Amino acid sequence: MSMLELKDINVYYGSIHAIRDMSLSVEEGQIVSLIGANGAGKTTTLRTISGLLRSKTGSIDFMGEPITKKSAEYIVRDGISHCPEGRRVFANMSVQENLEMGAFTRKDKKEIAESLEIVYQHFPRLKERMKQMAGTLSGGEQQMLAMGRALMSKPKLLLLDEPSMGLAPILVKEIFNIIEEIHKLGTTVLLVEQNARMALAISDYSYVLETGTIYLKGEAQKLIASEEIRKAYLGG
Numbered sequence: 001m002s003m004l005e006l007k008d009i010n011v012y013y014g015s016i017h018a019i020r021d022m023s024l025s026v027e028e029g030q031i032v033s034l035i036g037a038n039g040a041g042k043t044t045t046l047r048t049i050s051g052l053l054r055s056k057t058g059s060i061d062f063m064g065e066p067i068t069k070k071s072a073e074y075i076v077r078d079g080i081s082h083c084p085e086g087r088r089v090f091a092n093m094s095v096q097e098n099l100e101m102g103a104f105t106r107k108d109k110k111e112i113a114e115s116l117e118i119v120y121q122h123f124p125r126l127k128e129r130m131k132q133m134a135g136t137l138s139g140g141e142q143q144m145l146a147m148g149r150a151l152m153s154k155p156k157l158l159l160l161d162e163p164s165m166g167l168a169p170i171l172v173k174e175i176f177n178i179i180e181e182i183h184k185l186g187t188t189v190l191l192v193e194q195n196a197r198m199a200l201a202i203s204d205y206s207y208v209l210e211t212g213t214i215y216l217k218g219e220a221q222k223l224i225a226s227e228e229i230r231k232a233y234l235g236g
Helices: 042-049 072-078 095-101 109-122 124-128 139-151 169-184 196-202 220-225 227-233
Strands: 004-013 016-026 031-035 057-062 080-083 157-161 188-192 205-210 213-219
Touching: 004 042, 016 042, 016 213, 031 042, 031 169, 031 196, 042 080, 042 157, 042 188, 072 080, 080 139, 095 109, 095 139, 109 124, 109 139, 109 169, 124 139, 139 157, 139 169, 169 188, 169 196, 196 220, 196 227, 205 220, 213 220, 220 227
Parallel strands: 031 188, 031 205, 080 157, 157 188
Antiparallel strands: 004 016, 004 057, 205 213
């Protein structure tokens, strides 16, 4: 049984058919990536998994249980956390207040405090800025904050949407190192990323999306070696 399984998903924005008959799975303990051009349906896929969008057809199962009709809040409670594209931190709240918002589904204050310390271990820069307003952070720091906030719900599955967007190359490397650290500590990751080379390098399995459909799929290292993938997504 896969940790996450999508079967025959179809998602629309009005009359626009954004996701077409999509089926994919994520195994527990993996990093799985979705790569493809802008408009391919990567973000829509994550938003559908996390309950922000609804599929007209098919099913989504998590840990063997259907979540297709569950609200976003209950999907977080089930163990899926979504770090959205564009970071979307609460600009007028402090770093620590942002992180605490990520634990809104949890009640045990001791466990929340432990999770906060784990986040600060992953992101020591956030600890240095814990009382600073999130809106005054740099782009890289805001991305770290968005990822840390997603981890505060103690997810089994972390959905990451374009974590490297708009960041300098040195920060991109740092963010990807942190993703690998998070994964090694036991969190399964579903990663949407336009930097296909970096995404494939840390992934176990990958899906290539084109215009809302899965165009190619396979073990990430085999896709890296594919001439078609190299020409289309890796710059030759």
